[in-house]
Amino acid sequence: MSEKIRRHYIFHGEVQGVAFRYRSREICMMLGLTGWVRNLYDGTVEMEAQGTVEALREMVRRISEQRYIYITGIEQKDIPVEEDERSFRITG
Numbered sequence: 557m558s559e560k561i562r563r564h565y566i567f568h569g570e571v572q573g574v575a576f577r578y579r580s581r582e583i584c585m586m587l588g589l590t591g592w593v594r595n596l597y598d599g600t601v602e603m604e605a606q607g608t609v610e611a612l613r614e615m616v617r618r619i620s621e622q623r624y625i626y627i628t629g630i631e632q633k634d635i636p637v638e639e640d641e642r643s644f645r646i647t648g
Contacts, residue, residue, distance in 0.1 A: 558608035562591070562637045565603040565616075569628035576601050576625055577646045583618045584644040587611045591641065594648035605644070606637060 567576070577593045584591065584605055589612070591605040605612055620627050 558610060560607060560637055561609060561612070562604060562606040562635050563612055564633050564635050565605070566596075566631040567601040567603065567619075567627055568630070570624070570626035571601045572599055574622075574624040576619070576622075579622050579625070580615075580619055581644055581646055583615055587615055587618075589615060590638075590644050592645050592647045594646065604635065606641060 572595050577595065580593045580601075580603065584593075587607065589605045589607040591603065593601060593603040596602050605615060607615075616630065619625060
């Protein structure tokens with residue numbers, strides 16, 4: 557079984573006003589990921605997602621293929637795992 561990691565993302569591009577957060581939540585839930593997603597005031601979307609490296613990679617791939625979402629850049633870094641987290645939610 558693959559090890560669980562947690563990754564912080566900032567998505568740049570056409571990522572607000574295109575159902576990014578709702579689609580992200582659906583994709584993350586389908587892949588068994590936990591975490592959260594929210595819009596930032598500068599027009600980017602911030603996300604923390606937790607699961608296997610493979611599932612996180614697949615999540616980014618699926619979001620990138622969504623209609624009307626145009627990601628021009630992704631900042632990402634690994635952060636500590638939150639062991640007690642059980643869901644994926646939209647926070648803002």
